[in-house]
Amino acid sequence: MSVKLIVLKLGGSVITDKKKLSTPNLEAIERMADEISQAKVSSLILVHGGGSFGHQVAKQYNLAEGYRDPSQVIGFSETHRAMTKLNILVMEALINHNINAIVVQPSSCVVTKAGRIQSIELKPMKKMLNMGLVPVLYGDAVLDSEKGFAILSGDQLVASLAINFGASRIIMGGDVDGLYTADPKSGCSAKLVQRVTLEDLKNQKHEIKGSKATDVTGGMLGKMRELIPAIEQNIQTLIVNATKPLRVYKAIKGEEVIGTIIEKG
Amino acid sequence: MSVKLIVLKLGGSVITDKKKLSTPNLEAIERMADEISQAKVSSLILVHGGGSFGHQVAKQYNLAEGYRDPSQVIGFSETHRAMTKLNILVMEALINHNINAIVVQPSSCVVTKAGRIQSIELKPMKKMLNMGLVPVLYGDAVLDSEKGFAILSGDQLVASLAINFGASRIIMGGDVDGLYTADPKSGCSAKLVQRVTLEDLKNQKHEIKGSKATDVTGGMLGKMRELIPAIEQNIQTLIVNATKPLRVYKAIKGEEVIGTIIEKG
Numbered sequence: 001m002s003v004k005l006i007v008l009k010l011g012g013s014v015i016t017d018k019k020k021l022s023t024p025n026l027e028a029i030e031r032m033a034d035e036i037s038q039a040k041v042s043s044l045i046l047v048h049g050g051g052s053f054g055h056q057v058a059k060q061y062n063l064a065e066g067y068r069d070p071s072q073v074i075g076f077s078e079t080h081r082a083m084t085k086l087n088i089l090v091m092e093a094l095i096n097h098n099i100n101a102i103v104v105q106p107s108s109c110v111v112t113k114a115g116r117i118q119s120i121e122l123k124p125m126k127k128m129l130n131m132g133l134v135p136v137l138y139g140d141a142v143l144d145s146e147k148g149f150a151i152l153s154g155d156q157l158v159a160s161l162a163i164n165f166g167a168s169r170i171i172m173g174g175d176v177d178g179l180y181t182a183d184p185k186s187g188c189s190a191k192l193v194q195r196v197t198l199e200d201l202k203n204q205k206h207e208i209k210g211s212k213a214t215d216v217t218g219g220m221l222g223k224m225r226e227l228i229p230a231i232e233q234n235i236q237t238l239i240v241n242a243t244k245p246l247r248v249y250k251a252i253k254g255e256e257v258i259g260t261i262i263e264k265g
Numbered sequence: 266m267s268v269k270l271i272v273l274k275l276g277g278s279v280i281t282d283k284k285k286l287s288t289p290n291l292e293a294i295e296r297m298a299d300e301i302s303q304a305k306v307s308s309l310i311l312v313h314g315g316g317s318f319g320h321q322v323a324k325q326y327n328l329a330e331g332y333r334d335p336s337q338v339i340g341f342s343e344t345h346r347a348m349t350k351l352n353i354l355v356m357e358a359l360i361n362h363n364i365n366a367i368v369v370q371p372s373s374c375v376v377t378k379a380g381r382i383q384s385i386e387l388k389p390m391k392k393m394l395n396m397g398l399v400p401v402l403y404g405d406a407v408l409d410s411e412k413g414f415a416i417l418s419g420d421q422l423v424a425s426l427a428i429n430f431g432a433s434r435i436i437m438g439g440d441v442d443g444l445y446t447a448d449p450k451s452g453c454s455a456k457l458v459q460r461v462t463l464e465d466l467k468n469q470k471h472e473i474k475g476s477k478a479t480d481v482t483g484g485m486l487g488k489m490r491e492l493i494p495a496i497e498q499n500i501q502t503l504i505v506n507a508t509k510p511l512r513v514y515k516a517i518k519g520e521e522v523i524g525t526i527i528e529k530g
Contacts, residue, residue: 088353
């Protein structure tokens with residue numbers, strides 16, 4: 001696959017209002033489509049989160065815990081329906097910006113085992129990339145060979161796709177500027193880390209985990225755990241704040257941008 | 266797989282207004298969801314056509330002819346977007362009728378070769394069926410290993426899925442009552458054929474093809490060609506008029522219904 005492939009993640013916190021049920025942030029979706037279009041990337045896979053769409057329905061039916069009783073089955077349908085509604089808005093914006101976007105529904109090509117990807121059908125996606133199409137995936141409720149159901153996070157997908165297609169870079173677009181030395185809301189001592197190696201990150205793990213800012217570092221730690229296998233394959237990973245204009249654009253272009261670069265080291 | 270699996274096709278002529286661009290027949294979609302729900306089938310795969318949604322966009326970009334130039338790539342995106350819009354309406358209706366429906370996007374799990382299914386990822390669908398979910402697929406623009414793109418008809422999908430999952434029956438819900446001895450619009454001599462063997466059908470092929478009613482027999486002949494491999498596997502195939510109330514319901518229930526049964530013989 002192309003050495004220039006970029007896997008871009010747009011967090012649910014960017015494209016939805018996480019505080020309000022099933023509420024898209026249409027302005028952000030529109031801006032993201034515009035930035036991606038302007039950056040004219042040659043080979044791209046886009047993965048987006050569920051934000052206020054998927055998570056709440058999935059939680060209502062306890063899908064993450066796996067299959068327990070038949071009443072959950074309609075919850076699987078409803079979770080996917082919710083994610084589809086969000087995805088359609090993303091697809092609309094991308095296509096309207098002349099991006100050759102094509103959705104790839106994770107639940108139709110991935111099976112997990114205890115929540116981890118067990119099999120993923122790559123043939124159609126490989127052909128899409130060769131054809132100049134931009135596959136768009138998202139966090140999804142999927143079938144699990146041990147638990148019945150599982151929630152497949154966009155982050156796990158990002159790492160798997162980046163490794164399988166030999167991506168050159170991963171860009172994680174979230175709602176924070178990057179990794180901090182401490183909770184940025186806790187005081188003036190918090191500094192954005194511009195560049196970090198995997199080893200640095202592993203050594204700092206406990207310290208980061210100990211922070212009170214679960215939104216920032218807790219969420220980030222989870223993301224980091226998912227991305228480690230990709231970073232270990234020498235895929236440079238960049239965390240940027242996608243809620244701020246032009247950060248994603250600059251990240252795609254490879255221009256200097258506020259954020260944290262994580263490398264194998 | 267369950268011996269009672271039914272693969273049900275709902276033609277684009279049933280769920281859309283084929284004469285008007287991207288116009289769903291919401292009443293028909295609602296009625297179909299109701300009939301399927303009432304019939305309480307234990308194991309079902311649903312495949313729907315594109316009608317006035319997919320076909321016209323696909324035609325505009327000549328997708329069926331395969332990849333010729335880069336300007337078609339956005340047409341692939343747009344064709345899929347159009348099919349998604351129709352599919353969402355079908356999914357809404359099914360889920361609102363408490364059917365555990367889950368869409369399976371053909372372009373994310375099928376690759377064709379010169380328009381014929383070359384590979385199809387079945388693992389997620391198998392687990393969906395085991396879980397009591399109803400996979401819903403549709404005719405779709407897909408990636409083709411020879412031509413670049415192809416249009417995968419719902420009919421080809423029906424036969425492939427029925428064979429792969431060992432379905433007991435195929436129900437083809439279209440806008441005609443079944444197969445006729447002659448063009449039903451041509452005169453009073455046309456009779457509905459209630460039961461026909463594959464051999465009967467093959468022998469009558471030229472006669473049927475010669476009919477002037479391309480809507481009826483031309484369309485039907487194409488369908489029949491796609492379904493022959495499934496019928497040869499002893500999967501009973503029933504053609505019913507889904508535009509008429511309760512035909513699909515009765516067909517699912519296995520009750521007596523106006524239509525044509527095709528058997529291996």
